[in-house]
Amino acid sequence: MEHTATYLGLIPLFPLIGAVVIGLLHMLTCKNNPLPEKLYGALACIGPLLSFFLAVVVFVHLKGMPAEQRFLVHNVFTWFAVGDLHIDMGFLADPLSSLMLLFVTFIGSLIHIYSIGYMAKDQNFGKFFSYMNLFLGSMLILVLGSGPVVMFVGWEGVGLCSYLLISFWSEDTNNVLAGNKAFIVNRIGDLGFVLGMSYLFWAIGAGGFDYLSLKANAPTISPAIGIAVCLLLFVGACGKSAQIPLYVWLPDAMAGPTPVSALIHAATMVTAGVYMVARFSFLYSEFPVAGSVVAWVGILTALLSAIFGMFQKDIKKILAYSTVSQLGYMFAGVGVAAYSAGIFHVFTHAFFKALLFLGAGSVIYALHHEQDIWKMGGLKEKLPTTYKTMLIGALALAGFPLFSGFFSKDEILFSALATGHTGIWMIGVFVAGMTAYYTFRMIFLVFHGKPRVQKTFDHAHEPPAVMTIPLIILAVGAALAGVLNLPGIFGGKLIVSHWLAPSLIEHHPHMGIGAEVLAMIASVVAVVIGIYIAFKKFGQGAEEPEFKGFAKFGYYKFYVDEIYNAVFVQPYKGFGSVISRFIEPNVTDSHVRFSSWLYRKAGTAFKVFQVGYVRVYAIYMVIGLSLMSLFLSQSIN
Amino acid sequence: MFAEGLFIAFSALSVLGALGLVLFRHPMNGAMSLIVTMISLAGLYALLSAKLIFVLQLIVYAGAIMSLILFIIMFLNIQDSDLPEEKGRFYYLLGGLVAIIPIAAFLIKLVKGIPATETTIVGNGFGGVKEVGLVLFQDWLLPFEIVSILLLVALVGAVVLAGKRRMIK
């Protein structure tokens, strides 16, 4: 079974090949005779499905190995070598990456299938799937990379695809601006990541720069450098996973097609930051201070975006803020060194958030691109499948008992409490209530009550099976995924945590069973109160309120975008114009102008020799020859 | 002794002719003195046992080319007013002399290094039509053909350049 490791290289390769093939086909044929959509759809789904199959093979293989030796490494080639240092284009499968691998390829495949329906009749159908496959390939490189450098390749690749897909409908300037915003904000994060990586390399990179060597060398790192590395890497995670202060791009990223929001901006790419922190658990567990920073930033992000989410009226914006909020939970989890809880939340979140986005997508599809929840209502009769699946997703997101989100979120909150972060736990419970409130606000406004706009309601219809089947599959996952990590008090065995244990360095805190039950009851109560308020306010149908005071403040997202614009963007632009008006013409350009002036003057000076008479040129030639003769006469005889 | 006398006479004539070419103002006089140089050079060729070239120098150079030049000079019917004023030509001459003397000195220095050889007339096997022809058509066939093409091109070019009267109007 030694050859299983060689499959690792193939897993990202399949979608990448798909991206190239589809991209070329699209480029060659889109002008004159577009190929049928079915061909593109089939080509696009082959790569992710093959990758999923191989991921299952790898997973099964790992499962057959002893727990402590569960890792496969495959170095495809030496990427570059400097002196003794070799950076390999290598892939690592261990329990952590294999779990990520499984659900990324699984959900990726489902979303590809769903997109065939959602993107039908789009004139850039081929381009869309080319980008999607490229994204999946990059994401798999990110997950499988055997070291930070390879991970960074995937990290940048998914950033690029995110940009390309956000501004996919590039006829609209707003979409392009949203893409630019995502890209630029991510650059800030990437700078942190690169700096952290360089600093880490400087500190302990000499002994090999892949995770296994780094893990072995981690205890030798000094505290100051270690904390700096952790925080810098976390800046990168903030950019990619939309945490304070770099979260602003994710809500705008909803400008892209809905499957993109589901795949990239909910299920996979945005969780890369959490994955990265878990990958570097050997560092973060060494320095709990850095971990606390991560946890606090995470929980504050969760609170802030939950507040924003309560006042949005665009269905995708609500989901986007809930994603930011859930990402905040995940960081809170990994921050308090409950890595397996954080990753487990990544896992369940991927299911229910992809489900919610795809459900929102099918609502939008059914209503011909209407996204305002105040223009929907009563859709549960028209879209029964979508309603049922989305309800499951909403329950999971809200953390209703026995649905998947409940177990993963509760695990995080309990870990926070057990490690002594009481403040985080309290905010977390509060946010859980808010989450329940805004999720069910959305569900009630969209599906219950009476239709608010009769015309769009009459035209609404259930989307085709190619879209509903992925919804059903995801709904099953969203409902049941929690069972995988059933905590002890429900008679479970924490399967996921035990599976992940060899990859992570964590201590499972223990509190009395009474405390655990109390904590659980607290969050359940918060959830129930949240749902009850939502039902009271919106369950019977409600009219769009006039936003006043705090609500208006929340609707406009505390004017954070405007503040960023005033504090960062405008001064930066002003700085740029100062440079272009004063420094550039007077300082930098003057050198250039001086050299051109010098050459022009020299040309004028030498012009006198160019008299224009051929015989004078002949004289110059002969003068040269005679000087040469004088010189040569010395050497002969 | 007789050959040396001839050499001195011919070389003196050729240098005089060349000086005349450089110094005479009117091109007609210059052309006549160049013919003197050509003919004396033909005599020098004969002294070097180059029988064929001696003949060709007389027929082609002194005959054909020079009469063509003379014909054109007369054809243009050059008046004194047509001639350029060449006030500064003695300064140019002096400056050119200064520039040329190092080259000439260098070349003469090189020539002095060649082993001294008498230039007695060599026998029938050297420089005749047959011998030169054999060399020309065996070893130099390709250059010969290329020169023939060159002549053809020159012919066409001369026709194009000189026959433009109608196009100019």
Add this chain to the structure above:
Amino acid sequence: MIQDYLILSVILFSLGILGVFSRRNVFAVFMSIELMLNAANLAFLAFSRLHESMDGHVLAMMVMAVAAAEAALALAVVILLHKHKGKLDTNVFSVLKG
């Protein structure tokens, strides 16, 4: 002595160069070039005599052919010049002036 011929060749060549330098009359310039070609021919024949090989003779013939071609073209140019400018002055051509 063979050196005498070569020295004569150098003298004639130098006079040809001086002619090119100092004259503005196109005919004089042209004939000075012919003089230089003849000086070269003399050197060829002298060396041919020195080595008792006839390649120099062939080269002299080639030079004559080139001189003939040059004469045909140069005289055509002179005629054109005279026709256009009515002058025989090489200083008319000064478009290369910087």
